[in-house]
Amino acid sequence: MASDIVQDDDQKPNPNADYLADLAPFASLHTLAARIVAIWPEHHAYLAARFHDFDTAFEARMDEVARLALIDIGGRLDLYVSDYRWMCEAFIAEEFHFRRNRTYRLKTFAEAEREVYARPEVMERYVRGILISQLVWEPHARAFDMFRNAFLGAAQAGSDYLEIGPGHGLFVYFAAHCRAIASIEAWDVSQSSIAETRNALARLGVTRDVRIELCDVVQAPPRHEAFDLAVISEVLEHLEQPDLALRSLHAALRPGGRIFVNAPVNSPAPDHIYLWQSPDEFVSFFEQQGFDVEYARFFPVTGASLGTALRKRLSISCVLLGRKRDADLTEI
Template sequence: MPAHSSDLSSDVLAGEWPSTHRIAEAVLAIWPEHERYIRKSLAGRDAAMMRTTETLAEAVLLLVSDRLDAIAAHYRWTCDRLREEELFFHREGRYRLSTFAEADAEVYSDAAYMEKYMDGLLLSQVLWFNHAASCHFFLTELPALLQPGGSLLEIGPGHGLMMSLALRDFGLSSANAWDLSEVSLDQTRAALERLGHHGCHFAVQNVMDVPADTPPADLVVLSEVLEHLEDPKSVMRKLHAQVRPETGRIFINVPINSPSPDHLYLMRTPDDARALLNDTGFEILKDGFFATQGTALERALRNKISVSACMIARPV
């Protein structure tokens, strides 16, 4: 065990949640000062949420294979970049970038930057309360609102974790993934295969240019996508036709007050997030708001602390 901490192995974390413990220890081995943050983030999770956290951790360890130490270093690098954006946000009251062209020039077109950034965000799914809570909401709230044997469409599937959870637990008949980048889809395909999921369909597809004869899906998922767009409401209006009428559902996960190197669209309140659905032809059936480190929502909003907004809706 590293000598950096008060020994996380003495916690229930080490025995009952070994994969979560392994990821936490890898990060603390190169960043001991992060222990207080991790402990506070984990302390706010009940047993059910910890089971989801452990599921995520197991998937992450499969994905990173023998690169955990390097991924942990990239997680620290990513947090440093996020801290820079937070300082700007709290000083200026806005996100630093506002156009896709800016994000592309600074982030997306820089392969080395993107590798570190995506690696860091992968570990955040386990270590950040709001990210783990969003996945837990997805897993626990959606099944009762879905028709059995339905079809899934995820837009911007990233690491593939949300799609993997849906394929494991939702009894789906088919799954499709859309992205603007063939490279990103290749990475998602490889991740899902490593996690044991085969038979998904992948397509390079711009949401604003979907063929009219494209069949609607029973579940459409956009997790941490809309904040990267200049005009997310125009995308939501286009997506209305991709959700099956009456029985179809859409799951949206967007951050509030969450400055990041490639975030463009700033939402300051839960109502700002809800407006993405309320103003574009959807009725919200269930929502949940989860702040960094489990901070109370009112306090998080008052202090402009990042909040993940999760919403399940149907087309109307």
């Protein structure tokens, strides 16, 4: 039962004002945090909350991700940090709408396309901001860490890997370095996003063959029962009908195939459309698309305990590791 999965953790995180000193052994994370607070001093309290109860092993792993991100960023870190700040401020405006109306401002993909996706001057800044948030926002960082450890770490030898919306390419990078992965494929709806991912993978030095297809996951998949692993992270909340995306992945997975899903609840953003109001609701939705949950973690917005986030309806990233349940769905 979904309600058994959510544990009400009420332990308040202890902010760590000396995070820069603690980050000293982790050169890439230190570079990033120091640059953020230099450009945006008011973000100090957030970073103190992000690096609460300093978790050395976790930050060591994130330092490796930060090293890759800095390679991708090259000499443009200040630009990325400025765009991260711009993005955070855009999220605050959405938060006002959400708190006043209890809905996301946008309802359709066409609206999101008009306001964000079809405007290169907006999209480029947004993508740069998202990359920084991958390292700085604790739910993003924790979800990525789960992908590496719990999902890729448990991959069976010879697995065929499929990712939806590969974006910055960091998930693909680690899949490409996982010996158990036999083949890597990714789908995206945007030709320009595909080009960006290819460029990022080249900068990161990924030499393995990565097949990236122009393919909309909410349509019927081009191939059925062709993959052992499917990844869909921070995509479902951007769709009008996220159920169709999961059913498509159900069809694309082989019997017993595993899936990594990451989606936030109560998380207003300039292009979020589909609102889940609790982790329980999201888990039920996931199960209804033909998957069993094997492992679930819920990461509250930086600075809040899970208990507070549940009571106050704050943003919570729901990370589910699931397995295809066979023979109870009509294939699309």
